[in-house]
Each structure stands twice: as structure tokens, then as C-alpha cells.
Amino acid sequence: MTRTRTPVEEWYDGTHPVRTTVRLFSDQRWRILGAALAYAVKHSPVWVMPVLTAEVIDIVVEERPLSELWFVAAFMTVIIAQNLPLTAVYVRFLSHSVRTVETNLRMSLARRLQELSIGYHRRTSAGVLQAKIVRDVENVVESSRQTFDSSMGAITTLAGALVLTAVRTPEFLPVFLLAVPASAALVVTMRKRMVSRNADFRRQVEAMSARVSEMTHLIPITRAHALEHRELDRLDSTLLGVREAGIRLDVLNGRFGALAWITFQLLSVACLVGAAWAAYTGLFDLTPGDVVMLSAYFVQLTGSVTVLMTLAPIITKGLESIRSMGDVLSEQDLERNEGKEQVTEVRGAVRFEHVAFRYDDATAPAIEDLTLDVRAGETIALVGPSGSGKSTVLNMVIGFLAPTSGRILVDGHDMAGLDLRTYRRHLAVVPQESLLFEGTVRDNVTYGDHDLPDDVVRTALDDANALGFVDEMGGLDAVIGERGSRLSGGQRQRIAIARALIRNPRVLVLDEATSALDATSERLVQGALERLMAGRTTFVVAHRLSTIRGADRIAVMEAGRVVEVGSHGELVAAGGAYATLQT
Template sequence: MPRAPRPPRPMPPLDEWYDPNRPMRTLVRLFRPERAKLTGAAVAYAFKHSPVWVMPLLTAMIIDIVVEQRPLRELWVATAVLVVIIAQNLPVSILYIKALSLSVRNVESGLRMALARRLQELSIGYHRRMSAGVLQAKIVRDVENVVESTRQTFDSAMGAVTTMLGALIITGIRTPEFLPIFLLAVPASAVLIVAMRKRMSARNRAFRHHIESMSARVSEMTHLIPITRAHALERRELDRLDSTLVSVREAGIRLDVFNGRFGALAWITFQLLSVACLVGAAYAAYTGLFGVSAGDVVMLSTYFMQLTGSVTVLLTLTPMIAKGLESVRSMGEVLVADELERNEGKRTVDSVAGAVSFENVTFQYDDADAPALQDVTLDVRSGETVAFVGPSGSGKSTILNMVIGFLAPTSGTIRIDGNSVSDIDLRSYRRFMAVVPQESLLFEGSVRDNVTYGSHDLSDEQVWDALRSANAAGFVTEMGGLHAVIGERGARLSGGQRQRLAIARALIRNPRILILDEATSALDNESERLVQQALERLMAGRTTFVVAHRLSTIRGADRIVVMRDGQIVETGSHRELLDAHGEYAAMQR
């Protein structure tokens, strides 16, 4: 029986030390838990790669055996050594790949989970400002950049470093007079890296911003396809995308040309040094200087080509490293964002009766000139249904978001059963809440998966009870039952059917506080009737906050709150407000 895969090692809290301004140090810390595996991978690589730097020495020995007519026994010994060091490559390569892959994949899954966890903790205001496409790019593309650049850098750098060390050590032992010439390659590479690194980092950062803009544009385009096609605006959307793609192309060309110029400069430099080494070694062997043999000429020439090739590899890694470091910076925009909903250490709520009160609550969005709510005071009793009406921008949705806990008051206090919302763990409070929005949020999967989302260990009968109460059992049966697939975002369902599934999901949670945000505004009359019947069953005995533009849907509310410019201007039942001949009565007319 195959062994179950080990879960990835949990990533330590990144927000405590993640520093996007020091990406190299941050990258090192990301891999710190994997240092034992990386060390093992490095040792395995040194062994598997040994033929590259041992074979020039053995080749020189074989040439000298032939030229100097030494005993054939020495030839067979050299041949046996060559066979052994070549054959060990296969088993040691497998050990190397396993150690490196395990460490890299652990960091990959840990980073993605850390980003996903952070996105769940960040405020709703942050998510409203950030494009979903950009955030998706950080979880998918940026993590992939870090992983692939690390893997390729480790692989290529280990090859280059082991080759350089082997060449320098053997040269220092066999022909130490040529060691200073070999060492010229190292400072030359350092000069090139220092000269180009800053400009390369800037180019990679610019290219990353263009890619993020493209991701946001593509995400927006795919989301708007139904509207675009319905209004024959395909050409306009393609033109908008085309301008974005052109900017990505131009930025990519500039980056590629810059990297190509960098690589060509390095190649020319080291090829000239290689030619100088070959000529120098041949001259020394021809004149008998330093006792250099014919085999030494081949060895020195090969080693210098390997050395210059290794340094060139290290130089060409600079763009790849810069790309990975830029992704470390990019992920930092999420991982160190401070707009968090902080629940740790706060009091856990074990039960909710449903009494909600606003005490002189004022709220203003960061980018707004005026408050969205201003000095709002409202007491909602447990089990009461309160509807909010008013023109767009009057503060209705802001109130709902504050009841959910998505927004915190700029001033004033919101209390749940007498407890300030700022003092309680909102996650525990939301277990007693259900939200039915204007656009039902369904995911690709079965009816059962969508209805029981967030609720576990429910029997099929409980699910059917919720579907019957939501007037959804009929169409679910026609689709094939609880395991029928509804398509991405409920594509196989009508708007009314999606809403009834959302109501079934809310019913099965048995909430104490219910939020209905324009739950029937986008439905036809027949769908609205079915949804309204389901909502009435859902609202029974629960504290309910309703926002609706259709006044016909809120006549049965215990209280109707009329809002304008972030303030409450009228409060009362449907009949009381009509008799008052105020704003509500004007809306009815």
C-alpha cells in the first residue's frame, strides 16, 4: 500500500519577519527550515557532478601515458576510475533530485498557504481596492517564480561552483603557476554583477507591474464576457486588452534585450581569457617552462573553458535571481499588508441572541470626502426584522457590512447582545450569521457541496429539508438530485434558482442574525415570489437586516429605517411611515 504523502511543514508566521525590502535575506529565511535537505542535496550534487571536473585530469593523464609511452597498466587504472565516477551519477542524481524537490515543494506549498491565509485575514476594504487578478497572480505566478528561480539557481549554481572549485584545486596542485590566471575570472565576474544588478532589478520590477496589470485586465475581461457579448462590445474589449498586451510585449523586449546584452558581454570577456590561457599553456609546454606537459595543456585549456563557462553561468543566473527576488517583493505587498481583521486574543462568542445596537456610529472610507454614516443610533431587538431603504450612497450597505464586522466604526460603538464588536472574535460571532447577497456566490461542484458549504456532517435528509424550505427541492430533483453539478458560479441555474440555493445554505446554518442584501432585486416576478416565500421561512424568529429597493418586499418588516446621506431620517412600520407622509411615503408614490 503506497505511503500517504507527508503534509508540508507549516510555514512560520511570515508577517513577523518577512521583509520585501530585503528580498535576499527573506528568501534565505524562507528556506531555513529546509537547510538540512538543501545541504544533503548540495553534497549529492558535488558527487554526481564530479565527472565534469575529474575527467580533464584523467584525460591529461591518459595523454601523458600515450606521449611518454608509460605502462598500459596505468591506462587501465585511469579507465576504471572514469567508469566508476560516471556510473555513480545515476543513483546519486536520484538522491539529489529527491532532496531538492522536497525542500522546494515544501516552501512552495507553505508560501501559497501563507498568502491564502493572509488574504482571508485582510479587510474587505483591502480586497475591494485590489484586483482579484493581481492577487491571483501573486499566489500562482510569484510563488512559481520564486520556486523555479530557486530550483534553477541551485542546480546551475551548484554545477558552476563545484566545477570552479574542482578546477582551481586540481590546477593549484598540478600546475600552481597558472592558478593566478584562473583567479582573474572571479573578480571580473564580480565587477560585472555589481555593475548590472541594480539596473536589472529595476527592469524586472517594471516588467512585473506590466504582468500584474495584464492579469487584472484578463480577469476583468473574462468576468464581463456576458455583458460584452450582449452589447456587441467585443472589439472594444479586445482593443483594451491589446493595448495592455502591447505594453507587456514592449517591457518584455526591453528586459530580454538588456539580459542578452549582459550575457554577450560576459561571454566575450571570458572567451578572450580562455584564448589567452590556451596560448600561454601551449607556449609553456613548447619552451619547457614550468615543466608543463602535453596533457597539462589539454587539462589547463579544458579547465579554463570550464571555469569561464561556470562564471558565465553564474552571471546569467543574475536575471533569474532578480526575477525571483522581485517576486519576493511582490508577495510582500500581501504578506506585510497591515489592514488585518485581528481576532487573536479576543473573547470567543459561544451563543448569540441577536440583539444589535448602534451607538453614535460614524464611519468614513479612506478615499471619501464625507462620512458614509454619521452619528447613527439604532437598537435592534432579538428576532426583529429591520429593513433599510434610501437612495444609493445613503449608507445602507455600509450598515450591513458593519453588522457583519467587515467595517469598524470610525467613532461610536456597535454592540451584539451588549458586547462591543471590537472586543469579540468575529470569526466565532459569524458562526451564528448567514448572508444572502444580491448575487449568489456559488462554486463549481454539486448541489450538496454548495448547500452544506461551511456546515459538516449533515445528513441528506437535513439538506432536503433546507431545499424544501427554500422552494428549491423541485428543480434540484429535476437536475438529478443532491449530487448534480451546478457548473462554475452556478452556470446551469437561473437567477432565482441560484438565490434559492443560497437561501437553503443560509437555512442549514440555522443563523441567529440574517443579512439580506438586495436578495430579490434581480429576479422576475415568479422567481421573486418563490424566493420571497423562502425568505419568509428563513427570517422567522431571527434578527434580520434587509436592504431592498423594491418597497413591496419589505412591507412586512417590523421596522423600516429610511436613510439619506448617511443618517437616519425616519423609522417606523410600513403603515406608520405612510401615515407620517414623509420620505417613505414619497418613495411609495
């Protein structure tokens, strides 16, 4: 029976980064074991060569037979040559393990971002989230790789040196073991400050990423208002923060490394002088080869312990990124759809029953006691001053926001009990700023359903008044540029309308779909919208009279409440709030 793997985001715990890291690699344990064994053998020349070098020196000093020299030379050649094939084995095992964890982490972050509520995304900078997927995952991968490479080299060298020293010159083993507690004391002393400095540096980099993301989005506005220097000044202060945090971190790491190096170089000198003195006085019956071997081993030992010590900032950096990703992977502000009722068909009747909604950071409700019954196939326009709650209502229709109290019914079913993913398959949104991506016209129109035949796509473009300019661009395979940069605002809107038509939605949301267009583009888009709205339940938010006067009903909102409902003619004749808006 195949064991189902639990998704990373279901168990990820950023508050316990070491435990989480171990579990991330648990599925790769056999490959990691294979990598460790391959590394231990391929790295063996490092700790075997001092013994063989000592043997060569003793053969010369003691004038032993040359056959022994040739045998040692042959053995040296063999253990050096094996490094090539075993390095390939090691790299393949380790790379597969690390790259698999990297892919799983990025996919888990992407899945969780798709599951998190729209409210979370509005609270959190896109630049910060991008840094977690790109930079934090890269930190974990590189920290893991460097830690494994360096620690395996250090540990195998330590083990080999200590074992061979114990066999050949056991009298010097206690001297070697003094290096271990010295290194541990340094690590304990420095670790706490490194954790703090790494966390500070990560926060500064995330702030920089958010600032750069914001700056790139604002470039057209910045350029139009000649505010380039202001934006550069804002970025400069952020970059200075990153620089100062980076300098503090680098200085601390530098002091840490220097202290380690000085400590172990002094110990190496002491070992060399002590071994030479013992050989000179005949204290431990050491040969000249033993003196060379002990000196080499102590250099290796101190170097290995230094390497293990310098891993502390690398490990700390990786663990800090594990904590950082926990901000997303452990976030519980999710849109939960599992186990809820599947929506297979929608007629389009939507009813608000005493609905209220308050944003987390707001002092007053955005929507208060809203009751509104929208019939299937009806077009209802929402009008009112800014902040009256129009966009909040649209977001609740889409399911991005859930009522704080009251309920919303779709065809008599409470939206709170529906699988919103299946409900949205029957819904389309045309926002004020069309969200297009770099690719072809076909890719953008058929988004989510790439198998549609060309004639269906062309019909949708024709109904959206877009087929003419698409053919002029080169047809369905014409590339529209990043965010539709090759298209005008009206052309982008018509591509978005064609995308909505392809979906054949039963519920349609139009959020200021024509507000940013010139008169000519508006006429073309309005004609496309009329074909799109025909027979569908449509919620419209617009300021232009031409967009809303044809609605079946108009709901006038003030301070989160509906104060008037009726047709354009009825509301004008009533002389109330709607009539005031027209003047």
C-alpha cells in the same frame, strides 16, 4: 518538546528579500546540505575528467605501460556511473526542499488573504492577488531551483579546477584567478538596471492579470452590448505594455550574457595559446597532457563564471517576487480576532450608538451619527437612495467594516471586543448575486459543514422552495456548474437561502436578494425568505415594496443618516421621505 513554527506571514519582510529567502529555506537546511553533497559528488566527472584525459594523453605520448591506461579507464567508468544514483538522491532532497517552501508560501498567502480586511480586498484587484499566489511563488521556486542547480555546478567545477590546477600546474593558478574580479565587475555594473527592469516587467504582468480577470467577469455584459472590440482594445494596450517591458528586460539580459561570453572566450583563447607557448618553450616543464588539461579547465572556469553571472537576472527575478509577495504578507490591514471574546450564543439584539464611518478615499462620511436599536427577532428594512449608506450599515452588521466612531452592540457586547469569526457562525448573508462554486448541490448547501445528513439538507432545500428543481437535476449530487452556471437566477438564490437555513442563524442579512428576479422567481424566493426570516433578527436592503412592506420597522436613510423609522403604514401616513420614495 516540539518547537512551534512561526507562520511565514508573521515574520515575512519583502523589503529585505535576500534575508527573507534565507529564512524561508532555513527549515530545509539539512536537506539542502544533503543535496549539495550529493551534487558535488555526482558532478565530479566534470572537473576530474580533464586530469584523467591529460593522464591518458601522457601515457600515450610517453609510451607508459598499458596497465596504467586500463586503470584510468576503470576509474573513469566508476566516477561516471555514480552519477545515476546520486542524481536521484540530489533531486529528491532538492525537490522536497523547494516544494515545501512553495507550499508554505502559497498557504501563507492564502491565510493572509483570509485575514485581510474586506476594505483591502475591495481596493486590490483579484487578478493581482492571483498573480502573487500563482506567478510570484512560481518565480521564487524556479529561481531557487535554477540558482541551486547552476551555482552548484559552477561552484564545484570552479573549486575542483582550481584545486587540481594548484596541485598539478600551480604556475597557471594566477591566470585562472583573473576571471573572478572580471565577473564581479560585470555583475555590479548590470545589477542595478536589471532590478529596475524586472520590477517594471512584474508591474506590467500584474496589470495584465487584473485586466484579464476583469475581462472574463464582464464577458456576459460585453457580449450583450456588442462591446467585444472595446474590451479587446483595452486588453491590447495592456498586452503591448507587457510586450515592451519584456523586450526591454530580454534585451538587457541578452547584452549581459553576450558581454560575459565574449570576455571569457577571449580569456580562454589567451590561456590555450599561453599554455601551448609555455610547453613549446619548456618554460614551466608542461607536458602535452597539461596543455589539454589547462585548456579544458579554463573553458570550464570561464563557463562556470559565466553561469554565475547569468544567474543575476534569475536571482533578481526571484527577489522581485519576494518583494511583491510582501505587499500581501506584510500588509497590516487585518481583521484581528485573537484574544477577543468568543461568541457562543447570539439572541440577535443589535444597537448602533452614534455610529459614524468614513471610507479612506472619501471626502464625506458614509455614515454619520447613526443611532438605531434593533430588537432580537425583529425585521428591519433599510431604504433610501443610492449612496445613502445602506450597504455600509449591512457591512458593519456583518463585521466587514468597523465604525470610525461610536459603537455597535450585539446583545449588549461591543463588536469591537468580539471574535468576529465566532460571531459570524450565528449569522447568514443572502446577497443580490448568490456566490456559488463549482460542485454538487450538497457541497454548496452544506458549505462549511459537510457531515450533515441528507434528510437535513433536503429539508432545507424544501423550505427554500428548491427541492423540486434539485430532484429534477438529479438530486443532491447534481453538479451546478461554475458559479452555478446550470441554474437560473432564482434557482441560485434559493440554493443560497437553503445554505442560510442550514446554518440556523440568529442574525440574517438580505442585500437586494430579490432585485434581479422575474415575478415568478421572486414569489418563490420571497416565500423561502419568509420562512428563513421567521424568528430571526433580519436586516433587509431592497427597492421592491413587496420585500419591505412586511418588515417590523423600516429605517429611511439619507446621506448616511436615519431620517425616519416606523412601519410601512406609519411612514406612509406620515407623508415624509418614505412616502416620497413610494411615488
